[in-house]
Amino acid sequence: MNRESITNRPTLAKAPTGIEGLDEITRGGLPAGRPTLVCGTAGCGKTMLAMEFLVRGATEFGEPGVFMMFEENAAELTANVRSLGFDLETLAAQNKIVLDYVHIERSEIEETGDYDLEGLFIRLGHAIDSIGAKRVVLDTVEALFAGLPNHAVLRAELRRLFRWLKERGMTAIVTGEKGEGNAISRYGLEEYVADCVIILDQRIEEQISTRRLRVLKYRGTGHGMNEYPFLIGPRGFSVLPITSLQLDHQVSLERVPTGIARLDEMLGGQGVFRGTSVLVSGSAGTGKTSIAAKLIETACRRGERALFFAYEESTAQVVRNMRSIGIDLAPWVTRGLLEIHASRPTLQGLEQHLVMTHDMVRAFGPSVIAIDPISNLTLAQDDTAVKPMLMRLIDFLKKEQITAVFTSLTSRGDAASAAEDSQLGVSSLMDTWLLLRNVEFTGERNRTLFVQKSRGMAHSNQVREFILSDEGIDLVDVYLGGERVLTGSARVAQEAQARAVAALREEDHQRKLRQLGARRKAIEAQIAALQAEAEAEAEEVHLAIAQEVLQQSTLRQSADAMAHRRSPPVGANGLLEKIR
Amino acid sequence: MSIPAAPDFHPEPGSTLAFQLRLYVAGQTAKSLGALANLRRICETHLAGQYRIEVIDLTKTPQLAAGDQILAVPTLVRRLPEPIKKIIGDLSNEERVLVGLDIQPVRG
Numbered sequence: 001m002n003r004e005s006i007t008n009r010p011t012l013a014k015a016p017t018g019i020e021g022l023d024e025i026t027r028g029g030l031p032a033g034r035p036t037l038v039c040g041t042a043g044c045g046k047t048m049l050a051m052e053f054l055v056r057g058a059t060e061f062g063e064p065g066v067f068m069m070f071e072e073n074a075a076e077l078t079a080n081v082r083s084l085g086f087d088l089e090t091l092a093a094q095n096k097i098v099l100d101y102v103h104i105e106r107s108e109i110e111e112t113g114d115y116d117l118e119g120l121f122i123r124l125g126h127a128i129d130s131i132g133a134k135r136v137v138l139d140t141v142e143a144l145f146a147g148l149p150n151h152a153v154l155r156a157e158l159r160r161l162f163r164w165l166k167e168r169g170m171t172a173i174v175t176g177e178k179g180e181g182n183a184i185s186r187y188g189l190e191e192y193v194a195d196c197v198i199i200l201d202q203r204i205e206e207q208i209s210t211r212r213l214r215v216l217k218y219r220g221t222g223h224g225m226n227e228y229p230f231l232i233g234p235r236g237f238s239v240l241p242i243t244s245l246q247l248d249h250q251v252s253l254e255r256v257p258t259g260i261a262r263l264d265e266m267l268g269g270q271g272v273f274r275g276t277s278v279l280v281s282g283s284a285g286t287g288k289t290s291i292a293a294k295l296i297e298t299a300c301r302r303g304e305r306a307l308f309f310a311y312e313e314s315t316a317q318v319v320r321n322m323r324s325i326g327i328d329l330a331p332w333v334t335r336g337l338l339e340i341h342a343s344r345p346t347l348q349g350l351e352q353h354l355v356m357t358h359d360m361v362r363a364f365g366p367s368v369i370a371i372d373p374i375s376n377l378t379l380a381q382d383d384t385a386v387k388p389m390l391m392r393l394i395d396f397l398k399k400e401q402i403t404a405v406f407t408s409l410t411s412r413g414d415a416a417s418a419a420e421d422s423q424l425g426v427s428s429l430m431d432t433w434l435l436l437r438n439v440e441f442t443g444e445r446n447r448t449l450f451v452q453k454s455r456g457m458a459h460s461n462q463v464r465e466f467i468l469s470d471e472g473i474d475l476v477d478v479y480l481g482g483e484r485v486l487t488g489s490a491r492v493a494q495e496a497q498a499r500a501v502a503a504l505r506e507e508d509h510q511r512k513l514r515q516l517g518a519r520r521k522a523i524e525a526q527i528a529a530l531q532a533e534a535e536a537e538a539e540e541v542h543l544a545i546a547q548e549v550l551q552q553s554t555l556r557q558s559a560d561a562m563a564h565r566r567s568p569p570v571g572a573n574g575l576l577e578k579i580r
Numbered sequence: 581m582s583i584p585a586a587p588d589f590h591p592e593p594g595s596t597l598a599f600q601l602r603l604y605v606a607g608q609t610a611k612s613l614g615a616l617a618n619l620r621r622i623c624e625t626h627l628a629g630q631y632r633i634e635v636i637d638l639t640k641t642p643q644l645a646a647g648d649q650i651l652a653v654p655t656l657v658r659r660l661p662e663p664i665k666k667i668i669g670d671l672s673n674e675e676r677v678l679v680g681l682d683i684q685p686v687r688g
Contacts, residue, residue: 103649110680112656113615113669118606119638119650126642148652 012220015063015135015171018056019049021239025215025224030196035162035172037193039185040200044211045232046175048084049200050137051077052236053173055086057135058096063171065135066098066127070143074099084236098127104147111149117157121164128168136165140175145187162192184216195219201227210351213239229351231359238355240392251275256368256403258291259298262464262475263434263449268457272432274367275401276455277394279427281408282436286447287468288407289313291434292370293322293329294473295405299368300332307366309357310342311376318342326472339364345377350389353377358396366402373407374426387426394429406430431455436466439487446488449475465491599623599631599681600660606653607639611670615654618671626678626686656680 014028023029030036030053040046047069054065069077077099078088091097100123127133141158148154165172174193176185178201184190190197197216202209212227230239255270264271272278278295280288296306308329310318318340319329332338341360345353361369377386390406397404408426427433433452438445447466451459464475465487479486479494486494603619605612616635623631638645638653648657652668658681667680678685 100646102651104651108664108666110665110667110676111669112667112676112680113618113672114611115652115654115669116611117651118653119604119645119655120652122606122638122642122653123645123650126645144651 014221015057016061017053018060019052019237019239021228021230022049022213022237025213025228025239026196026218027221027223030171030173031218031220032171033166033169034195035165035170035174035193036196036198037174037176037185037189038198038200039176039178039190041178041202044200044202045230045237046200047072047077047139048081048232049198049237050139050173050175051081051086052084054097054135054137055081055088055091057171058091063134064096064098064131065137066100066124066131066133067137067139068100068102068124068127069137069139070102070104070141071139073101073103083234084232085234086236095131098131098133100124100127102143104144106147106149109147115153117144117154117161120157121161125168128170134169134171136170136172138172138174140177142176142185142187142189158189159192200230212351229355231352231355233356233359235359235363238359240351240355240358250401252401256295257298259294259301260291260473260475263291266451266460266462266464266475267432267454268459272403272454273456274403275398276403276431277397277429278403278405278432278434279408279430280405280434280436281410281427282447283410283438286436286438287449287466287473288409288436289318289372290322290325290327290468290473291436292372292405292407293318293327295403296338296368296370297322297327297329297332299403300329300335300337303337304367305365306332306338307361307364307369308338308340309369309371310340311345311371311373314342315340324470325468326470339366350377350386354389354393357393361397361400361402368403368405369397370405371407373409375407375409387429390426391429427452439485441487442490444488444490446491448478448485448487598661599627599658600634601631601681602634602636602648602657602659604636604638604645604648604650604653604655604657607637612637612654614672615656615670618674618677619656622671622674622677626683658682 013032014026014030015032016023016029017026038046038049051067054067057063057065067077072080074088081088088097088099092099102120102123124136128136141161144154144158145151162172162174174189176187176189178184178199179186179188184197184199194217196218199214199216201212201214203212204210211230211232213230214227215223215225228239230237252274254274255272256274257264257271258267280291282288293308296308299306308318313321315333319333322329329338329340333340339360357371374386374390377389394404406426430453432454435450435452437448437450439448440446447468448463449466450461450463453459463478463485465478467474467476479491601619601623603616605615616633619633623633636644638650644650648655648664648666654668654670656667656671656677658665658667665680665682667677671677
């Protein structure tokens with residue numbers, strides 16, 4: 001016995017339930033070959049849990065099972081679980097499941113002395129042997145307490161029954177009604193089933209009911225300690241063990257373009273990282289849905305699958321409205337790449353909603369999802385509940401490497417700090433946060449966008465004007481003239497004015513240049529005239545000099561001629577000279 | 581609970597099948613044997629010649645347990661006259677057996 005328990009210690013044999021999430025919480029399933037007690041109030045899903053355990057055991061793990069019911073008969077149970085897609089009739093015909101309805105009517109029974117419940121053992125044993133069962137469900141043996149007056153006998157027999165189940169190596173679920181006050185079960189079944197106790201609970205908060213599951217005790221193994229919300233959906237039980245996850249998801253370096261070129265440019269040129277979460281917040285009418293829809297459409301264009309959760313508009317409305325800004329979602333829906341789920345999330349509890357979202361994401365396998373808007377998840381302004389829910393959702397999406405865009409309506413978009421404050425609850429969960437704002441100025445409203453944060457990438461610090469038109473979404477630079485940021489008509493007007501001023505200035509320059517040219521020409525002309533004058537003067541001087549030279553030479557010649565005539569011989573000349 | 585039509589079922593002399601009783605037991609245990617002995621004694625005393633007892637050992641025919649909704653052993657089922665009645669225990673308390681089977685005790 002001792003030696004056995006030591007060898008068993010490292011790995012306690014576990015029987016997987018096949019129930020989504022429960023195997024994760026119990027780290028592998030229920031204790032194999034031992035009974036587990038499932039307790040809860042009426043209508044919280046004990047029977048469903050037990051039935052799914054049995055059906056999955058029979059269909060997925062090759063372990064046939066016996067369902068012994070004490071409260072409803074086989075036909076009722078078969079009808080009830082058909083809604084979960086379990087076909088008990090077929091399974092019974094295939095000898096994978098035996099349904100045995102144990103009916104006990106107090107009024108028909110007279111006690112006349114000593115007895116035991118060997119009949120029950122024989123019935124159960126016979127059922128087990130007939131299909132080679134490995135799993136047993138007793139739902140719920142507590143009904144026996146009402147049927148059999150002698151509780152002392154009953155208790156002794158139950159103790160024997162659970163021991164007997166263990167000896168036969170049956171992995172069993174025994175259900176029990178929750179007791180009064182702190183009691184786990186009404187008739188103290190936990191006394192006999194000491195290995196594993198699971199508590200189911202249904203609570204109503206703000207008129208919305210949520211079911212929760214907790215593993216109270218699991219002898220010999222670690223397990224998740226918290227309360228986990230669960231849902232009984234169209235594919236059976238789902239438990240959400242999200243808070244047991246660690247921050248150890250894979251990260252991707254791959255980028256996912258947003259579909260808006262200038263936005264990608266602001267986000268390090270390539271868009272957001274795959275598998276990250278993007279928050280788009282802003283007040284009413286700032287274009288949050290449009291950004292989300294664009295991201296979705298772009299994913300579809302790449303041939304990826306996408307899910308769009310619309311909490312404010314119907315599917316048709318989303319398609320029509322997005323078409324008005326040039327985003328046509330309809331073809332992608334037709335091609336099966338896109339699913340739009342429109343619902344009012346406040347109809348269900350947050351947890352239930354979360355489970356449904358999980359189920360849909362699991363079923364569809366998208367690479368991108370949009371939730372529009374997360375601020376509609378709760379009617380009350382109760383951020384404390386939304387944050388853990390989103391944390392679970394984001395963790396789940398990260399684990400699955402799904403890129404998510406969440407929109408969030410802020411109360412007062414134009415009041416700068418108030419808008420950001422209202423997002424403090426969830427913004428820390430987000431990797432990228434785009435903030436949209438309305439800017440009201442000179443009688444018109446315009447949209448601006450900026451990147452509040454974007455983890456792990458260089459991103460622009462600039463405010464851009466965000467323009468929605470029938471051609472689509474565009475971002476343009478705002479005009480940073482003067483002391484304020486100008487958008488819309490003011491930006492256009494300012495730009496026009498700037499253009500006009502620039503044109504005028506240009507003309508002025510041309511005129512000045514022309515004047516300069518003219519002056520230069522005038523000066524050049526003056527220079528030419530002065531030069532000409534100088535040349536003319538120089539010529540006159542030369543002429544006068546030449547005349548004088550000529551005159552003198554002429555005079556000398558005539559004097560010579562006269563002297564020659566007057567004095568014929570030589571010497572006479574000299575004489576004549578002296579006379580004159 | 582149900583009010584038996586007792587007067588209608590006063591057995592006519594000679595009608596041996598008026599009471600059809602089936603005793604479910606599990607093996608030849610002291611309890612089983614005691615129950616059968618008790619049953620025979622009570623029937624001989626109060627239903628002489630009007631009854632038939634069938635003993636079913638569930639250890640040999642376990643498939644019969646579900647049919648009569650047997651949990652406890654020994655269980656005595658009154659199959660006739662209708663309605664079906666069940667008595668559990670070793671039938672040591674004669675008074676309660678008579679009440680359970682709805683038999684008018686023979687005086688004296």
